[in-house]
Amino acid sequence: MASGHMGMILRVNLTEGEFTTDPLPKRWKKEFIGGDGFGAKILFEEVPARIDPLSEKNKLIIATGPITGTLWPMSGRTVFISKSPLTGIWGESHVGGFLGPELKYAGYDVLVIEGMSEKPVYISIDDSDLQIKDARQLWGLTTDRLTSAIKKAHNDPDIQVAAIGPAGERLVRYASVLVNHARAAGRTGMGAVLGSKKVKAIAIRGHGAVEVHDHAAFVDLAKEAHTRVRSNPQAREMGKYGTWILTAVKQEIGELPTYNHQTGVFDGWEKLSGDYIRPKYTVRDRACFGCSLGCKKLNYVREGPFAGTLEEGPEYEGLMAFGSSLGVDDYATALRANQICNRYGLDIISAGASIGFAIESFVKGAITAKDTGGLTLQWGDREQIIKLLQMIADRDGFGDLLAEGSKRAAETIGRGTNKYAIHVKGMEVSGQDGRTHRSIALGHATGARGADHLRSLVVVDQLGYKDVAARRWGADKLPEIIDPYNEKYKANAVFESENAYCIRDTLIVCWYSVSWPPIFWMEDFAKMLPLATGETYLGQVRNLTTIAERQVTLKRLFNAREGITRKDDRLPDRFTKEPMPDGPGKGQIVNLDPMLDDYYTLRGWDVETGLPTDETIRRLSLEWTRAHS
Numbered sequence: 001m002a003s004g005h006m007g008m009i010l011r012v013n014l015t016e017g018e019f020t021t022d023p024l025p026k027r028w029k030k031e032f033i034g035g036d037g038f039g040a041k042i043l044f045e046e047v048p049a050r051i052d053p054l055s056e057k058n059k060l061i062i063a064t065g066p067i068t069g070t071l072w073p074m075s076g077r078t079v080f081i082s083k084s085p086l087t088g089i090w091g092e093s094h095v096g097g098f099l100g101p102e103l104k105y106a107g108y109d110v111l112v113i114e115g116m117s118e119k120p121v122y123i124s125i126d127d128s129d130l131q132i133k134d135a136r137q138l139w140g141l142t143t144d145r146l147t148s149a150i151k152k153a154h155n156d157p158d159i160q161v162a163a164i165g166p167a168g169e170r171l172v173r174y175a176s177v178l179v180n181h182a183r184a185a186g187r188t189g190m191g192a193v194l195g196s197k198k199v200k201a202i203a204i205r206g207h208g209a210v211e212v213h214d215h216a217a218f219v220d221l222a223k224e225a226h227t228r229v230r231s232n233p234q235a236r237e238m239g240k241y242g243t244w245i246l247t248a249v250k251q252e253i254g255e256l257p258t259y260n261h262q263t264g265v266f267d268g269w270e271k272l273s274g275d276y277i278r279p280k281y282t283v284r285d286r287a288c289f290g291c292s293l294g295c296k297k298l299n300y301v302r303e304g305p306f307a308g309t310l311e312e313g314p315e316y317e318g319l320m321a322f323g324s325s326l327g328v329d330d331y332a333t334a335l336r337a338n339q340i341c342n343r344y345g346l347d348i349i350s351a352g353a354s355i356g357f358a359i360e361s362f363v364k365g366a367i368t369a370k371d372t373g374g375l376t377l378q379w380g381d382r383e384q385i386i387k388l389l390q391m392i393a394d395r396d397g398f399g400d401l402l403a404e405g406s407k408r409a410a411e412t413i414g415r416g417t418n419k420y421a422i423h424v425k426g427m428e429v430s431g432q433d434g435r436t437h438r439s440i441a442l443g444h445a446t447g448a449r450g451a452d453h454l455r456s457l458v459v460v461d462q463l464g465y466k467d468v469a470a471r472r473w474g475a476d477k478l479p480e481i482i483d484p485y486n487e488k489y490k491a492n493a494v495f496e497s498e499n500a501y502c503i504r505d506t507l508i509v510c511w512y513s514v515s516w517p518p519i520f521w522m523e524d525f526a527k528m529l530p531l532a533t534g535e536t537y538l539g540q541v542r543n544l545t546t547i548a549e550r551q552v553t554l555k556r557l558f559n560a561r562e563g564i565t566r567k568d569d570r571l572p573d574r575f576t577k578e579p580m581p582d583g584p585g586k587g588q589i590v591n592l593d594p595m596l597d598d599y600y601t602l603r604g605w606d607v608e609t610g611l612p613t614d615e616t617i618r619r620l621s622l623e624w625t626r627a628h629s
């Protein structure tokens with residue numbers, strides 16, 4: 001029966017040099033739906049606890065969902081899942097473009113990369129023509145050159161190439177994977193996992209089609225869904241400016257990370273806003289598979305030290321990481337940084353945050369030019385910042401230390417520098433600040449992959465979703481829900497958004513159709529999923545909620561095997577002990593513990609330990625995890 005899935009898991013064992021296929025277990029479609037869910041099941045069962053993420057025993061999973069590659073809007077995303085070399089816990093990173101649809105057209109829902117090659121290789125998938133190809137001549141290439149070389153070698157411009165750059169080869173702990181050079185699976189070091197396995201790239205071409213259960217009804221609903229995307233005013237703004245629209249919003253609420261998150265307002269914010277950037281730099285709009293919104297921008301620098309830079313992005317997060325957070329009021333610097341991150345394969349958020357850590361440590365006298373190899377670091381020094389970024393990509397001198405991430409770098413340096421390493425569980429904090437946004441504080445503290453703005457980013461309390469909030473939790477609670485400085489009901493908001501985002505990440509669809517703006521929510525997925533999959537069980541919101549709870553708890557159990565408990569669900573002291581110095585949130589700090597109590601209670605996790613209770617494990621049918629603990 002057609003179900004949106006292709007019904008096949010493809011495995012490549014690099015140690016043995018062989019491919020195998022397994023049928024996709026039928027019950028997984030109901031228990032996990034796809035994407036993140038399939039990845040969590042495979043990683044938990046097949047990767048033993050406490051292994052080195054850069055060892056042969058780790059696996060890297062590339063997964064799609066039941067509507068990947070269909071007519072549903074923004075359904076071209078793919079997820080990379082592995083144990084993270086940056087954090088040592090759950091790692092995942094989603095990416096747009098066309099890779100996921102191509103994997104499904106080739107006949108596979110999931111690709112599992114196992115073992116380790118002795119020499120550089122790339123994996124070639126062309127329907128059932130499966131090869132592990134010699135990549136010794138390609139090792140060392142940047143992702144742009146590599147992608148061109150592979151497309152040329154296959155004489156096929158439509159082949160989809162997921163590649164690592166030199167940073168992945170050098171095992172930079174936050175190395176990324178680039179799809180067709182432009183779209184990054186950035187966070188948690190998936191590029192380093194591929195680098196450790198000596199996989200330079202995965203090239204995929206498929207010629208099949210995805211069949212859904214009720215084609216006619218699904219197509220009608222998908223058309224309606226596209227109309228909703230196109231007619232949403234906020235989505236149209238996103239289409240014009242991408243996530244640059246966030247700069248002004250963040251500045252207004254005092255949540256624009258500035259000088260390594262020391263404050264939330266930045267004097268030079270206007271030069272980092274969409275209104276300023278688009279006319280000055282944007283030369284073309286771009287979109288991922290099946291997207292009528294098209295938030296991606298190709299940008300060009302005409303003057304200044306980075307003149308001639310032509311690159312896609314960066315979005316708000318990169319703008320923050322190499323703009324306000326480093327004291328730079330110049331989009332050209334962020335664009336040049338993004339180009340290096342894309343070509344060398346680096347996560348722009350962790351790279352920028354590691355440089356921010358170094359600058360603050362230097363400015364405050366904890367490190368000197370002796371530590372940096374002669375570099376004098378200061379806020380806003382554009383050329384020095386770009387030089388340091390290149391040193392990270394090359395693991396050159398002081399860059400070698402920063403390539404380990406800010407947590408490890410602080411542990412190595414000592415001298416109190418840990419207070420300048422702004423991370424949660426080893427992952428650098430993204431472009432938010434819990435002091436002026438309490439729900440994000442809770443989301444950062446409890447996120448499975450560390451400080452995460454993409455798994456429970458609650459926008460309802462700050463950005464005008466009052467009607468949504470009132471409908472969900474009752475109008476009487478609205479004043480407290482939308483108060484960004486009030487800890488009350490923030491656990492409810494995180495719980496609800498995390499569940500919806502979890503279903504989003506099993507399908508897999510783009511964040512910007514669910515999170516900001518929330519065009520689709522659980523009810524929409526419940527209407528669509530039975531048409532796509534034929535599973536009537538997926539037509540009930542309460543069942544989708546159970547599936548989401550299962551996945552959140554499964555990731556928690558994965559992290560618990562690695563020793564994560566309540567004691568690790570902490571924020572940097574910057575957010576809990578240093579009052580916000582300026583802006584609308586002046587004087588604010590985060591009181592995390594009451595929110596944690598509420599969150600664990602909602603999740604059915606023990607309030608003392610933060611671990612899922614036996615009853616919750618039973619209720620969510622996760623008893624099987626005990627055999628792998």
Ligand code: SF4
Nearest residue numbers: 287288291294295510
């Ligand atoms: S909104 Fe942007 S990121 Fe999302 S699918 Fe469209 S182009 Fe890609």
